[in-house]
Amino acid sequence: MVMLEVKDFGKRFTSHHLNTTRKAVEGISFSLEQGGFIGIVGKSGSGKSTILKSIYRTYLPDEGEIWFDSERFGRIDLLKAEERQVIWLRKHEIGYVSQFLNVMPRTTARELVEQALLGMGESHEAATIKAEQSLRHFDLDERLWDTFPNTFSGGEKLRLNIAIATVKKPRLLLLDEPTASLDYQSKLKVREVIEKLKADGTTLVGIFHDLEFMEGLCDCVYDMNEKALRGMPEVQR
Amino acid sequence: MQRFEERPLLKVENLTKQYGPGCGECSQPGRPGLIKNYCPSCGTVYACSDVSLDVYPGEILGIVGESGSGKSTLMQCLYFDQDVTSGTLTIDDPELAGENLFDVSSQRKRYIRNHKYGMVYQNPVKGLRMDFSSISNIAEKQIAAGGRHVGQMQSAGERLLDVVSIPLFRMKEEPRNFSGGMQQRVQIAKALSNDPPILFLDEVTTGLDLSVQAAVIDLIKQIQRDLGISMIVVSHDLAVIRMLADRTLVMLNGRVIESGLTDQILEDPNHAYTQQLVYSLL
Ligand SMILES: Nc1ncnc2c1ncn2[C@@H]1O[C@H](COP(=O)(O)OP(=O)(O)OP(=O)(O)O)[C@@H](O)[C@H]1O
Ligand SMILES: Nc1ncnc2c1ncn2[C@@H]1O[C@H](COP(=O)(O)OP(=O)(O)OP(=O)(O)O)[C@@H](O)[C@H]1O
Ligand SMILES: [Mg+2]
Ligand SMILES: [Mg+2]
Ligand SMILES: [Zn+2]
Numbered sequence: 143m144v145m146l147e148v149k150d151f152g153k154r155f156t157s158h159h160l161n162t163t164r165k166a167v168e169g170i171s172f173s174l175e176q177g178g179f180i181g182i183v184g185k186s187g188s189g190k191s192t193i194l195k196s197i198y199r200t201y202l203p204d205e206g207e208i209w210f211d212s213e214r215f216g217r218i219d220l221l222k223a224e225e226r227q228v229i230w231l232r233k234h235e236i237g238y239v240s241q242f243l244n245v246m247p248r249t250t251a252r253e254l255v256e257q258a259l260l261g262m263g264e265s266h267e268a269a270t271i272k273a274e275q276s277l278r279h280f281d282l283d284e285r286l287w288d289t290f291p292n293t294f295s296g297g298e299k300l301r302l303n304i305a306i307a308t309v310k311k312p313r314l315l316l317l318d319e320p321t322a323s324l325d326y327q328s329k330l331k332v333r334e335v336i337e338k339l340k341a342d343g344t345t346l347v348g349i350f351h352d353l354e355f356m357e358g359l360c361d362c363v364y365d366m367n368e369k370a371l372r373g374m375p376e377v378q379r
Numbered sequence: 380m381q382r383f384e385e386r387p388l389l390k391v392e393n394l395t396k397q398y399g400p401g402c403g404e405c406s407q408p409g410r411p412g413l414i415k416n417y418c419p420s421c422g423t424v425y426a427c428s429d430v431s432l433d434v435y436p437g438e439i440l441g442i443v444g445e446s447g448s449g450k451s452t453l454m455q456c457l458y459f460d461q462d463v464t465s466g467t468l469t470i471d472d473p474e475l476a477g478e479n480l481f482d483v484s485s486q487r488k489r490y491i492r493n494h495k496y497g498m499v500y501q502n503p504v505k506g507l508r509m510d511f512s513s514i515s516n517i518a519e520k521q522i523a524a525g526g527r528h529v530g531q532m533q534s535a536g537e538r539l540l541d542v543v544s545i546p547l548f549r550m551k552e553e554p555r556n557f558s559g560g561m562q563q564r565v566q567i568a569k570a571l572s573n574d575p576p577i578l579f580l581d582e583v584t585t586g587l588d589l590s591v592q593a594a595v596i597d598l599i600k601q602i603q604r605d606l607g608i609s610m611i612v613v614s615h616d617l618a619v620i621r622m623l624a625d626r627t628l629v630m631l632n633g634r635v636i637e638s639g640l641t642d643q644i645l646e647d648p649n650h651a652y653t654q655q656l657v658y659s660l661l
Contacts, residue, residue, distance in 0.1 A: 158651030159658070199640060201647040215383075225640055226435060227383055229625050246600065246622055248593050260604055 145211050145314060145345040146197070147173040152205030153192050166192045168205065172364050172371050176211070176313075179336075179346040181356045184366025190349045194316045196221075197347070198238045199228045210236070213313060233262045237307030240318040243291055243299040251277065251294075251302050252287045258306050276309045277302075280335055297328030304335055308344070315339060317348035321355060329355060386471050387433035388609050389457075389577055394430040394466035396452050396633075399423030416449065416632045426452040428633040430466070434577070437607040439599075441624025441641060443617060443656070449633040450613040451501055454581045456481075457611070458498050459488040470495065470577070493523040497570030497608075501582040503562035506569065509555035513540060513565045516554065517572045524573035539568040543598060560591035567598065571606075578602075578610045584619055596622055617657065621645060629653045 152168035167189030174180050182190045196203040197210075197220060208220040212235055215227060223231070232238075245254050255276055259269035277287055280301040286294065291302055300320055307315060317336075321329045336359055339346065350356050356363075362371050404411075405418035405425070412418065416425045427449045434440050442450050455461045457468065467479040472495065480491060492498075500506035507516050517536040518526075526532045540550050543564035554562050563583050570578055580599065584592040596619065602608060612623050620627055620641060627644045629637040629652070637650040648654045 155647070156649070158654055195646070200642045202639065202643055202649070224383060225626055226385060228640060229438075230383070246597070248597060257604065 143176045143211065144173050144209075145176045145178070146347070147209040148193070148197075148206070149209070150206040151193065151196065151203060151208060153189070153196055153201060153203050154205075167366075169369055170206070170364075171369075174345060174347065176345055177340070177343045178361045179340060179348065179359060180371070181353075181360040181363045182347065182349050182366065183353065183363055188366035190366060191318055194238070194318050194347065194349065197314075198232070198236060198316055199223070200238075210314065233258075234310055235313045237310070237312035237315045238318070239300075239303050239307045239315065239320050241296070241300065241320055241322045241324075243294075243303050245291065245306075247292070248290060250288050251282065251291050251305075254291070254302065255305050255309050258309050262310050272309055276305045279338065280305045280308075281331065295328075296324050297331060300324065300328070300332060301335065304332075304339075308339060311342070312344065314345045314347070317346060317350075319349050319351060321350060321352075333359065385435060388436045388471050389434040390467075390469045390471075391433075391457070392431045392467045394427055394453065394456060394468070395425070395464045396427040396449075396456050396461060397423050397425050397464045413632075416447070425633050427456065427463075430630075430633075430635055432628060432635070432638075434609050434611060436609055437603070438626065439603055439610045439612055439624045441620035441627035442611060442613045442630060443615060443620050443627060444630030445615060445656075448630040450615075450630055451581055452633075453630075454498070454579045454611065454613055458496060458579055459485075459492060472576070489523075493520075493525075494573060495575055495577055497573065497575040497578040499563065499566045499570050499578070499580045499583050501585065501613075503554065503559070503566055506566045507554045507562060510553055512551045512553055513545060513557075513568075514550040516565060517569050520569050520572045536568075536572065539571055540565070542571075542602075543568045544594065558591075560587045560595065563587065563595060564598070567595075567602075571602065571608075574606075576609060578608050580610060580612045582614055583612070584614065585616065592619075599623060617645065629656070 149171050151170040154163055154165045156163040170193060172180065182193065184190055192201060195201040197208055199220060203221045210218055210220050212218045212231060214230060252273055255273035256269040259272055282298060282301050286298060291299055321332050362373055364371050399422055401423045402418065402421035404420045405413060405423055410425065413425065430453055444450055452461065456463045463481050466481060468481050470480060498506065514536045517539060518532055521532045537547055537550065540547065545561060545564055554565050584595050587595065603610060614620055624641045627641045628635045631652045637653045644653060645657055648657045
């Protein structure tokens with residue numbers, strides 16, 4: 143079953159101040175089966191993040207179609223979905239993780255995960271239990287659960303980010319360079335986390351700097367330069 | 380594709396509020412000749428022009444815009460402090476169904492205020508009686524909402540002051556002795572004292588120092604999560620809106636010039652004014 147189908151997608155940005163309109167990306171098409179994992183590669187500025195942010199509707203896409211197989215709404219074009227539908231999908235079906243932790247200040251790691259669950263209508267009791275399970279699942283040190291994440295290391299922030307984005311068991315998870323700025327050990331941890339998500343059947347679209355990191359994880363790669371999908375290349379050693 | 384069967388709790392269509400009579404010049408369609416929201420020929424101010432919005436159950440709708448863009452006027456019209464020039468307001472409530480609530484009697488408006496609304500004013504002087512104790516300020520609203528049992532009202536009032544972190548030993552004190560942040564928190568407690576399904580918050584964090592601001596924002600989030608109250612939050616501070624609102628409207632010269640998901644407004648603003656507003660922050 144196709145979970146995500148991007149058809150002739152394009153996005154331009156208009157700056158009124160500079161009086162310019164620039165195409166960030168155009169002619170992007172690919173599709174992704176349920177449980178699959180596509181990695182997007184391309185040089186800096188080629189529009190990789192623009193694609194993910196448009197799927198999540200942080201950017202308002204202006205060309206093409208992005209079909210998502212929603213449990214709630216059926217097949218839905220994310221470009222045309224109503225705002226309230228997008229909010230619902232973000233709470234229940236689509237997660238977004240970047241290297242940045244963009245959360246409420248003065249809220250503990252545990253509370254942040256619980257809030258994601260409360261936001262989708264879970265009871266306080268269920269939220270408490272599931273939040274702990276998730277923090278444990280992603281190996282966040284128990285001593286950190288009741289502290290504020292602004293003091294966390296990059297890897298800890300990232301695992302918390304992933305915990306927040308995945309407790310709701312999203313059908314689709316978008317990963318925008320989650321490993322950027324992490325050391326090798328932390329990257330390995332993230333790899334393990336992604337393996338767990340794949341094993342859970344989550345459909346993933348990810349951007350990673352280093353192809354090596356994706357080896358054996360991605361089913362295929364979308365190359366921004368060729369504007370085409372290809373199999374995973376052999377990594378040179 | 381399935382539609383969403385969700386219905387807005389509060390719906391505003393084409394709300395217009397002008398201060399002044401208007402003249403031949405400024406009554407033309409599109410109101411040519413205005414300077415910002417002001418008619419130089421007759422001095423009329425068009426504080427809100429054709430504002431439409433929906434607030435859904437349990438959501439926080441953000442409104443941003445520069446000083447004078449009409450945000451407070453909009454809130455005061457919705458709260459019936461000001462009569463609108465034209466427009467409709469409907470609330471999805473069996474008691475209020477199908478009526479334009481801008482047109483109902485003042486008695487009925489008072490009923491809606493007392494039973495369906497909470498309001499936190501930009502200026503605490505408007506929302507509180509500075510020479511009544513905090514607990515009496517709350518009692519006043521409880522009584523207006525039909526409260527009769529003194530003991531119950533007192534304990535509910537104490538609980539609310541506790542929720543907003545006003546120490547109980549200060550509840551008999553008059554808010555004029557309080558800091559700005561404490562006054563805002565008493566206003567919030569008062570606004571919640573009739574269990575309103577709809578809450579209006581006008582610049583609740585403006586003028587507070589940062590740590591107090593954060594505490595008030597936490598409190599609002601907590602109220603939304605635990606009580607499921609729908610809110611309109613007005614602020615000229617995009618950081619506040621970013622933390623609180625799922626969806627945001629941008630106002631300029633009394634008009635809504637852009638609306639969208641809050642992160643989209645902030646990261647992919649489309650209107651020239653919104654771009655200026657967002658980029659001036661970065
Ligand atoms: N919010 C925005 N407003 C204006 N232009 C933008 C915006 N976001 C991206 N762009 C432009 O769109 C183009 C693609 O940017 P994007 O961030 O998608 O690239 P990327 O492939 O993710 O790059 P990197 O690998 O450096 O993260 C760039 O030219 C960028 O300047
Ligand atoms: N009672 C009044 N009589 C005449 N003009 C008024 C009155 N109240 C407000 N105005 C005008 O209406 C316009 C909108 O004012 P309003 O207070 O709604 O703005 P605001 O967006 O809340 O601004 P701020 O961010 O400064 O609080 C302004 O031009 C103001 O001068
Ligand atoms: Mg990028
Ligand atoms: Mg105001
Ligand atoms: Zn005039």
